[in-house]
Amino acid sequence: MLKSNKSSTDEQKPTGYVDQEERRKMIEEAAYFISSKEGFTSDPAAAWLAAEKEIDERLKKQDRVRKEEELLVFEHLRKELGKILVNVKRTIPEETIKQAMDEAIQKIKEMGEFTTESVNKGSKALKKDFARAIEELNGTWLSMSGKTAGYFSIWAKRSASFLKQAETAAEHWLKQKGNKINRHTFHSGEITSGGTFACQFCGHIFKQEETDHLPPCPACGETEFKICP
Numbered sequence: 001m002l003k004s005n006k007s008s009t010d011e012q013k014p015t016g017y018v019d020q021e022e023r024r025k026m027i028e029e030a031a032y033f034i035s036s037k038e039g040f041t042s043d044p045a046a047a048w049l050a051a052e053k054e055i056d057e058r059l060k061k062q063d064r065v066r067k068e069e070e071l072l073v074f075e076h077l078r079k080e081l082g083k084i085l086v087n088v089k090r091t092i093p094e095e096t097i098k099q100a101m102d103e104a105i106q107k108i109k110e111m112g113e114f115t116t117e118s119v120n121k122g123s124k125a126l127k128k129d130f131a132r133a134i135e136e137l138n139g140t141w142l143s144m145s146g147k148t149a150g151y152f153s154i155w156a157k158r159s160a161s162f163l164k165q166a167e168t169a170a171e172h173w174l175k176q177k178g179n180k181i182n183r184h185t186f187h188s189g190e191i192t193s194g195g196t197f198a199c200q201f202c203g204h205i206f207k208q209e210e211t212d213h214l215p216p217c218p219a220c221g222e223t224e225f226k227i228c229p
Contacts, residue, residue, distance in 0.1 A: 027055045030051035069115065070118045070191060071191060077108055084104055086154040088155075090162070092166050098173055108123075124190075125190060128182075131178060131181060134171070137152065141166065152166065186214055186226075187225070188217075195207070196227070197214065197226065198228055205228060206218055
C-alpha cells in the first residue's frame, strides 16, 4: 500500500514513496498468491521472481500516474492564480498576494478532482515557484516586460504607482512566507518550472528546461540541490 512518510529524514522523498521493506512485503504477498493459485506446487523462487516483476510494474505505473496528477495540479494552480491576479485593478493592498494564493488553492480543492496529497504538493511547489519569481524581479518591477516577468507579466503595462504597490505587496508576502517554504533548497521529487540546480553533495550543475519533478543528481544520485542564479 502506498503511504506518505512523515519523519524528518523522509521529507525529501516523493509523496507515495515505498521503501524496500514495504516493497518486500508486497512481493511476499503477491508470491504467496501466485503459489496458492498453483496449489503450492510451483518453484518458490520462480513465484518470487514473477511477484517481483508484477509489483515493480504496478509501483512504476502508480508512480507515473501520481506524478502526472501532481504536475496537472501545479499547472491548474498557476493558471488559477494568474486569473485572480489579472483581475486586481487600481490598488493592491499588502494582503492581496496571500489572498490570491489562498483563493487559487481553495478553488483547486473545490474541484474535487485531485487527491489531497497532490493538491498539497502542487501548492507547495506553487509557493516556491512564486517566491523565485518575486526574487528575480528584485529592483526591476518598473521596467519589467511581459516576456520576463513570469507570474507578473499580466501587470507589465500597469501604471508605475500600481507596480510600486505590487512590489510592496509581493515583498510583504515573501517576508511572511519565505523562510517557511525554504525557497532556495530543492529535493528530488519536487516540482519546479525549470531552472539551474547545483547538487549539494558533489557540486554538479544541471539545467531543467521544463516544468517537471526534479530527478536525483545525474552525476552522483544524491537528492538535495541549491537553485543557481
